[in-house]
Amino acid sequence: TxxxxxxxxxxxxxxxxxxxxxxxxxxxxxLKDEEVREIGRFAKVLEEHYGTPQDAEWAIDEELDFPRGLFFLQTRPVIISKRDPTDRAIDLMLKRFIYG
Structure with a gap:
Protein backbone atom coordinates (compact mmCIF):
# COMPACT_ATOMS: atom_id res chain seq x y z
CA THR A 1 0.00 0.00 0.00
CA LEU A 31 9.71 2.72 -6.73
CA LYS A 32 8.40 1.70 -10.13
CA ASP A 33 7.43 -1.94 -10.67
CA GLU A 34 10.48 -2.56 -12.85
CA GLU A 35 12.75 -1.10 -10.14
CA VAL A 36 11.23 -3.43 -7.54
CA ARG A 37 11.84 -6.39 -9.86
CA GLU A 38 15.46 -5.34 -10.49
CA ILE A 39 16.20 -4.87 -6.78
CA GLY A 40 14.64 -8.29 -6.15
CA ARG A 41 16.81 -9.79 -8.89
CA PHE A 42 19.94 -8.27 -7.32
CA ALA A 43 18.82 -9.61 -3.92
CA LYS A 44 18.62 -13.12 -5.39
CA VAL A 45 22.12 -12.67 -6.90
CA LEU A 46 23.43 -11.71 -3.44
CA GLU A 47 21.70 -14.73 -1.91
CA GLU A 48 23.24 -17.06 -4.50
CA HIS A 49 26.68 -15.47 -4.10
CA TYR A 50 26.74 -15.73 -0.29
CA GLY A 51 24.79 -18.99 -0.16
CA THR A 52 22.15 -17.66 2.23
CA PRO A 53 19.42 -14.99 2.17
CA GLN A 54 20.80 -11.50 2.81
CA ASP A 55 19.49 -8.51 4.73
CA ALA A 56 20.65 -5.81 2.32
CA GLU A 57 20.59 -2.04 2.71
CA TRP A 58 20.54 -0.06 -0.50
CA ALA A 59 20.08 3.47 -1.80
CA ILE A 60 19.21 5.02 -5.15
CA ASP A 61 20.98 8.03 -6.64
CA GLU A 62 18.16 9.70 -8.57
CA GLU A 63 20.68 11.66 -10.65
CA LEU A 64 21.82 8.42 -12.31
CA ASP A 65 19.77 6.17 -14.57
CA PHE A 66 18.39 3.06 -12.91
CA PRO A 67 19.92 0.54 -12.24
CA ARG A 68 23.24 2.40 -12.48
CA GLY A 69 22.10 4.57 -9.57
CA LEU A 70 21.35 1.57 -7.33
CA PHE A 71 23.94 1.12 -4.59
CA PHE A 72 24.07 -1.68 -2.05
CA LEU A 73 25.40 -0.13 1.15
CA GLN A 74 25.81 -3.28 3.19
CA THR A 75 24.59 -6.82 3.37
CA ARG A 76 24.56 -9.42 6.11
CA PRO A 77 23.05 -12.89 6.48
CA VAL A 78 19.40 -13.07 7.47
CA ILE A 79 19.08 -14.98 10.72
CA ILE A 80 16.36 -17.55 10.19
CA SER A 81 15.26 -19.60 13.16
CA LYS A 82 13.07 -21.96 11.14
CA ARG A 83 11.70 -21.95 7.60
CA ASP A 84 8.10 -22.97 7.19
CA PRO A 85 5.92 -23.69 4.12
CA THR A 86 4.94 -20.00 3.96
CA ASP A 87 8.60 -19.05 3.39
CA ARG A 88 8.82 -21.45 0.46
CA ALA A 89 5.59 -20.05 -1.01
CA ILE A 90 6.93 -16.50 -0.71
CA ASP A 91 10.20 -17.56 -2.41
CA LEU A 92 8.20 -19.06 -5.29
CA MET A 93 6.07 -15.92 -5.65
CA LEU A 94 9.19 -13.72 -5.66
CA LYS A 95 10.79 -15.84 -8.38
CA ARG A 96 7.67 -15.53 -10.52
CA PHE A 97 7.48 -11.77 -9.90
CA ILE A 98 11.16 -11.19 -10.67
CA TYR A 99 11.64 -13.57 -13.58
CA GLY A 100 8.11 -13.62 -15.01
Whole structure:
Protein backbone atom coordinates (compact mmCIF):
# COMPACT_ATOMS: atom_id res chain seq x y z
CA THR A 1 0.00 0.00 0.00
CA UNK A 2 1.01 3.57 -0.49
CA UNK A 3 1.82 5.50 2.65
CA UNK A 4 2.36 9.23 3.02
CA UNK A 5 5.98 10.28 2.97
CA UNK A 6 6.70 13.46 4.90
CA UNK A 7 10.51 13.30 4.80
CA UNK A 8 13.27 12.20 2.42
CA UNK A 9 16.92 11.47 3.20
CA UNK A 10 19.31 13.38 0.96
CA UNK A 11 22.99 12.51 0.48
CA UNK A 12 25.32 15.40 1.26
CA UNK A 13 29.07 15.81 0.80
CA UNK A 14 29.52 14.96 4.49
CA UNK A 15 26.78 12.53 5.44
CA UNK A 16 23.05 12.75 4.88
CA UNK A 17 20.28 15.20 5.71
CA UNK A 18 16.58 14.70 6.27
CA UNK A 19 14.38 17.13 4.34
CA UNK A 20 10.69 17.71 3.75
CA UNK A 21 9.49 15.53 0.88
CA UNK A 22 8.45 17.49 -2.22
CA UNK A 23 4.63 17.48 -2.62
CA UNK A 24 4.80 15.33 -5.78
CA UNK A 25 6.72 12.59 -3.93
CA UNK A 26 4.52 12.52 -0.83
CA UNK A 27 1.67 10.64 -2.47
CA UNK A 28 3.61 8.70 -5.12
CA UNK A 29 5.14 5.24 -4.91
CA UNK A 30 8.87 5.42 -4.17
CA LEU A 31 9.71 2.72 -6.73
CA LYS A 32 8.40 1.70 -10.13
CA ASP A 33 7.43 -1.94 -10.67
CA GLU A 34 10.48 -2.56 -12.85
CA GLU A 35 12.75 -1.10 -10.14
CA VAL A 36 11.23 -3.43 -7.54
CA ARG A 37 11.84 -6.39 -9.86
CA GLU A 38 15.46 -5.34 -10.49
CA ILE A 39 16.20 -4.87 -6.78
CA GLY A 40 14.64 -8.29 -6.15
CA ARG A 41 16.81 -9.79 -8.89
CA PHE A 42 19.94 -8.27 -7.32
CA ALA A 43 18.82 -9.61 -3.92
CA LYS A 44 18.62 -13.12 -5.39
CA VAL A 45 22.12 -12.67 -6.90
CA LEU A 46 23.43 -11.71 -3.44
CA GLU A 47 21.70 -14.73 -1.91
CA GLU A 48 23.24 -17.06 -4.50
CA HIS A 49 26.68 -15.47 -4.10
CA TYR A 50 26.74 -15.73 -0.29
CA GLY A 51 24.79 -18.99 -0.16
CA THR A 52 22.15 -17.66 2.23
CA PRO A 53 19.42 -14.99 2.17
CA GLN A 54 20.80 -11.50 2.81
CA ASP A 55 19.49 -8.51 4.73
CA ALA A 56 20.65 -5.81 2.32
CA GLU A 57 20.59 -2.04 2.71
CA TRP A 58 20.54 -0.06 -0.50
CA ALA A 59 20.08 3.47 -1.80
CA ILE A 60 19.21 5.02 -5.15
CA ASP A 61 20.98 8.03 -6.64
CA GLU A 62 18.16 9.70 -8.57
CA GLU A 63 20.68 11.66 -10.65
CA LEU A 64 21.82 8.42 -12.31
CA ASP A 65 19.77 6.17 -14.57
CA PHE A 66 18.39 3.06 -12.91
CA PRO A 67 19.92 0.54 -12.24
CA ARG A 68 23.24 2.40 -12.48
CA GLY A 69 22.10 4.57 -9.57
CA LEU A 70 21.35 1.57 -7.33
CA PHE A 71 23.94 1.12 -4.59
CA PHE A 72 24.07 -1.68 -2.05
CA LEU A 73 25.40 -0.13 1.15
CA GLN A 74 25.81 -3.28 3.19
CA THR A 75 24.59 -6.82 3.37
CA ARG A 76 24.56 -9.42 6.11
CA PRO A 77 23.05 -12.89 6.48
CA VAL A 78 19.40 -13.07 7.47
CA ILE A 79 19.08 -14.98 10.72
CA ILE A 80 16.36 -17.55 10.19
CA SER A 81 15.26 -19.60 13.16
CA LYS A 82 13.07 -21.96 11.14
CA ARG A 83 11.70 -21.95 7.60
CA ASP A 84 8.10 -22.97 7.19
CA PRO A 85 5.92 -23.69 4.12
CA THR A 86 4.94 -20.00 3.96
CA ASP A 87 8.60 -19.05 3.39
CA ARG A 88 8.82 -21.45 0.46
CA ALA A 89 5.59 -20.05 -1.01
CA ILE A 90 6.93 -16.50 -0.71
CA ASP A 91 10.20 -17.56 -2.41
CA LEU A 92 8.20 -19.06 -5.29
CA MET A 93 6.07 -15.92 -5.65
CA LEU A 94 9.19 -13.72 -5.66
CA LYS A 95 10.79 -15.84 -8.38
CA ARG A 96 7.67 -15.53 -10.52
CA PHE A 97 7.48 -11.77 -9.90
CA ILE A 98 11.16 -11.19 -10.67
CA TYR A 99 11.64 -13.57 -13.58
CA GLY A 100 8.11 -13.62 -15.01
Missing amino acids: LGAKEKVVVFMEKGVREEEAPPAKRSAFS
